[in-house]
Every structure is written in structure tokens, then in C-alpha cells.
Amino acid sequence: xxxxxxxxxxxxxxxxxxxxxxxxxxxxxxxxYWYRQSLGQGLEFLIYFQGNSAPDKSGLPSxxxxxxxxxxxxxxxTIQRTQQEDSAVYLCASSxxxxxETQYFGPGTRLLVL
Amino acid sequence: SQKIEQNSEALNIQEGKTATLTCNYTxxxxxxxxxxxxxxxRGPVFLLLIRExxxxxxxxxxxxxxxxxxxxxLFHITASQPADSATYxxxxxxxxxxxxxxxxxxxxxxxx
Numbered sequence: 001x002x003x004x005x006x007x008x009x010x011x012x013x014x015x016x017x018x019x020x021x022x023x024x025x026x027x028x029x030x031x032x033y034w035y036r037q038s039l040g041q042g043l044e045f046l047i048y049f050q051g052n053s054a055p056d057k058s059g060l061p062s063x064x065x066x067x068x069x070x071x072x073x074x075x076x077x078t079i080q081r082t083q084q085e086d087s088a089v090y091l092c093a094s095s096x097x098x099x100x101e102t103q104y105f106g107p108g109t110r111l112l113v114l
Numbered sequence: 115s116q117k118i119e120q121n122s123e124a125l126n127i128q129e130g131k132t133a134t135l136t137c138n139y140t141x142x143x144x145x146x147x148x149x150x151x152x153x154x155x156r157g158p159v160f161l162l163l164i165r166e167x168x169x170x171x172x173x174x175x176x177x178x179x180x181x182x183x184x185x186x187x188l189f190h191i192t193a194s195q196p197a198d199s200a201t202y203x204x205x206x207x208x209x210x211x212x213x214x215x216x217x218x219x220x221x222x223x224x225x226x
Contacts (some may be wrong), residue, residue, distance in 0.1 A: 004157070033213070042118075042159070042203060043216040056213070090155050101146060101207070103214065105157030 002026065004106035006092050012112045013082055021077045021109045025094030032075050033066055033093040033103060043091065049075065051099075082113045117141065120204060120217035127194055128225055135189040135220045137204035145204040147180055147187050152201045152219065161202075162189075194224045 005024045013019050025032050027078040030051045035043040049069045060066070064082075069075040079086055089110050093103040119138045127133050146165045150158035164171045164180045164187065170177050172174070177190040191198050201221045205214040 013182075035216075042217075042218040043214075045213050045215065048213060059213075088142075093157070101148065101163055102160045105159070107155070107157050 004092055004094055004104055006090075006106040006109050008109060009107065010110045010112075012114065014114055015084060016081055018078065018080045019082055019111065021079075021090050021111070023075045023077070023094075025073065025075070025091030026104055027073075029094035029104070030072065030082060030097050031095045032069060033095075034075070034077050035091045035093065036061075036088045037091055037108070038088045043075070046077070046090075056064070079111075083112075084113045087111055087113045118204065118206060118215055120202075120220045122218055122220070124221040124223055126223045129194060129196060131194055133191040133194045133198065133222055135202050135211065135222065136188040137189070137217055139185050139206070141208060142206065143182065146207055147178075148205045148214065149176075149178060149187075149189050150165040150203045150205060150216075152203055158203055167208075191222075191223060196224045196226050199224050 004026055007022045011019055033048040034046040036046055037043050047055055047057050047060055047067045049055045064080045067077045089108040091105055091108045093102045093105045117140045146163055147159045148163045151161055152158040162171055162173055162178045164178045166182055175192045179188045201219040203216050205216045205221040
């Protein structure tokens with residue numbers, strides 16, 4: 001079956017511009033997570049959604065970052081007024097439920113802020 | 115604060131040997147620990163999960179141990195193959211929300 005998909009796969013933008021990154025989780029998965037991975041670094045948790053509950057935003061690095069999840073499925077991560085330090089790979093993962101430990105990751109979006 | 119340490123240096127081994135990767139953590143008592151594999155340009159792929167009350171878990175050529183006293187997990191790949199070359203990440207749950215905290219990963223290179 002289809003796995004987690006993300007778009008775009010690559011994004012180059014200029015400093016100060018806004019970007020939107022999209023994640024399509026596995027059908028039926030109620031939990032969705034966003035992570036950021038800088039070059040040579042581990043994954044940094046950003047935000048997670050569980051069903052219709054309010055998202056846990058505790059990992060968002062600044063108020064320039066926001067995310068939403070429409071209809072309990074597709075999610076969009078928005079970065080406003082991008083900075084060069086935002087350059088990283090943004091990974092999305094989903095799991096069957098918040099109590100289901102295994103997370104399935106998408107291929108990521110590689111963001112480069114010039 | 116929670117800290118997860120993996121050897122940041124690449125591990126180079128010869129094909130057929132056993133690769134052993136280490137994951138150490140501090141300041142936390144996780145209910146479980148996971149290992150993921152990540153290939154260049156791809157997202158991590160789940161390999162194994164071991165719970166706090168389990169000492170060891172195996173899956174084909176993979177074996178994971180979990181020592182909650184030492185706060186350490188060891189990940190072994192027996193009869194390693196060049197196709198096993200990748201970065202291996204350990205991850206711990208830090209809350210009931212199933213948010214994972216990842217280590218920095220260890221790159222494994224298996225030479226033929």
C-alpha cells in the first residue's frame with residue numbers, strides 16, 4: 001500500500017519568504033508527526049497531531065513555524081519569513097494511533113533557504 | 115535534559131563480521147526504545163522495538179539488547195552485508211504522546 005508521501009521533495013527559497021510543506025499520511029493513521037533533520041544531525045521533534053485533538057506544538061522552534069491538519073488526514077507545515085538556519089530536511093511520520101509505537105516516515109522535504 | 119548519545123564516528127567493518135552499535139541515554143527511564151535505519155535521501159525505517167522489561171529482542175540477523183541499569187542499548191547485525199550500510203538511529207519515547215527523541219545516528223559501512 002501507499003506509504004507516507006511528502007511534497008515538494010526539494011524546495012529552494014529566498015530568505016524572508018514563506019514556505020508550505022505538505023504531508024499525506026498513510027490512510028487510516030490517526031497520529032501524524034513532523035520532525036526536522038539538519039545535516040548530519042538526528043531528528044528534532046516539531047509537532048504532532050492525534051485525531052481531532054489539539055496538536056502538541058511543544059517542539060516548534062519559533063512562532064514562525066505553524067502546522068495544521070485538515071480533516072484528520074493531510075498536514076501542512078508552514079514556515080514564515082524563512083531564515084537560513086531553517087535549511088534542513090523536514091520529515092513527516094504517521095502511526096496507526098498515538099499508542100502505536102511504530103512510526104512510518106515519508107521521504108522528507110529538503111529545504112534550502114538562500 | 116534528556117540526552118541520547120550514539121557514536122558519531124562511522125563504523126567500518128568487513129562483510130561477514132558482526133556490527134555492534136551503541137545507544138546511551140541519560141536522565142530518563144523510557145518505556146521502550148526503538149532502532150531505525152536511514153539511507154541517504156530517505157526517511158528512517160523502523161527496525162526493532164524493545165520494551166523496558168525485555169533484555170533482548172531478535173529479528174533475523176538483528177539483535178537488540180536493553181540495559182535499563184546502564185541506560186544503554188546495543189544493536190547488533192550478524193553476518194553483515196554491504197547492503198546493511200546505512201545510518202542507524204535509536205529513539206526513545208519521552209511522553210505518553212509517543213513523541214520520540216532520536217539520537218544523532220551512527221553510520222555503518224560494510225566493506226566487501
